[in-house]
Amino acid sequence: MSNIHLHQITKSFGPTPVLRDVSLVIKDGEFLTLLGPSGCGKSTLLRILAGLEVQDSGSVWIGERPVDGVRPKLRDIAMVFQSYALYPHMTVGANMALPLRMRRLNAWQRLPILGWVVPGTRRVAAEIEAEVSRTAKALDIGHLLSRKPGQLSGGQRQRVAVGRAMVRHPAVFLMDEPLSNLDAKLRVQMRAEIKDLHRRLGVTFVYVTHDQAEAMTLSDRVAVMLEGELIQVAPPQEIYANPDDCRVAEFVGSPK
Numbered sequence: 001m002s003n004i005h006l007h008q009i010t011k012s013f014g015p016t017p018v019l020r021d022v023s024l025v026i027k028d029g030e031f032l033t034l035l036g037p038s039g040c041g042k043s044t045l046l047r048i049l050a051g052l053e054v055q056d057s058g059s060v061w062i063g064e065r066p067v068d069g070v071r072p073k074l075r076d077i078a079m080v081f082q083s084y085a086l087y088p089h090m091t092v093g094a095n096m097a098l099p100l101r102m103r104r105l106n107a108w109q110r111l112p113i114l115g116w117v118v119p120g121t122r123r124v125a126a127e128i129e130a131e132v133s134r135t136a137k138a139l140d141i142g143h144l145l146s147r148k149p150g151q152l153s154g155g156q157r158q159r160v161a162v163g164r165a166m167v168r169h170p171a172v173f174l175m176d177e178p179l180s181n182l183d184a185k186l187r188v189q190m191r192a193e194i195k196d197l198h199r200r201l202g203v204t205f206v207y208v209t210h211d212q213a214e215a216m217t218l219s220d221r222v223a224v225m226l227e228g229e230l231i232q233v234a235p236p237q238e239i240y241a242n243p244d245d246c247r248v249a250e251f252v253g254s255p256k
């Protein structure tokens with residue numbers, strides 16, 4: 001079991017507290033959504049989980065070990081960003097291959113000098129290419145591998161960003177408002193795809209959104225966050241039917 005434990009996490013930027021004593025256990029394999037209005041601290045919490053930001057106090061455990069101070073690359077976590085964060089000058093295939101190249105090839109192997117290739121590189125490169133191609137097919141972007149991100153639609157770019165996270169076969173997927181740049185129709189379609197992806201991969205998803213409908217349809221549990229505090233963590237039906245306090249009721253639009 002590799003549950004994730006967030007234990008009394010606090011974080012301030014300057015004098016402003018952004019996370020106030022956040023404690024949460026994310027169960028192995030569950031789809032948990034951090035739901036809350038813009039500015040309440042969702043991205044900051046996700047970035048702390050990924051190791052991209054350091055908390056002021058409190059600790060993060062993945063499974064049996066604390067990961068405080070462990071570099072992002074070594075956390076067995078992949079993150080999909082709102083902005084997709086693809087490299088515009090690289091092809092889709094190269095974007096997707098990058099995390100595997102960084103992990104499996106050393107600097108000499110990644111940069112052959114004057115055409116001289118370190119022995120063993122070609123075999124690993126071929127394995128990486130096969131993995132990228134397999135993943136791209138599964139996401140229905142196999143035909144786009146030689147294009148640049150600028151030549152793709154928003155939905156396609158989003159799939160590439162998911163693909164780049166998938167090639168590493170991480171134990172945990174973090175997704176920060178991955179659908180917010182898409183139009184309404186595509187958003188609903190991609191929602192179904194993300195849900196399907198979770199079902200197929202069976203790994204933990206921690207998803208961030210300010211969109212109640214998204215949170216309610218996707219999640220096993222929803223963690224409602226307001227002004228840096230977790231107010232209620234429960235399955236979607238319960239949040240809606242039994243909001244813990246009036247701020248939650250107001251935010252999720254339930255009749256309390």
Ligand code: ADP
Nearest residue numbers: 013014018036037038039040041042043044045
């Ligand atoms: P959310 O993702 O819920 O919209 P964020 O975690 O991005 O919220 O931000 C929470 C608060 O922290 C906001 O007020 C934001 O302006 C502030 N903040 C986030 N990152 C930084 C930073 N690097 N420096 C200063 N303030 C920040």
Ligand code: MG
Nearest residue numbers: 042043044176
């Ligand atoms: Mg955010």
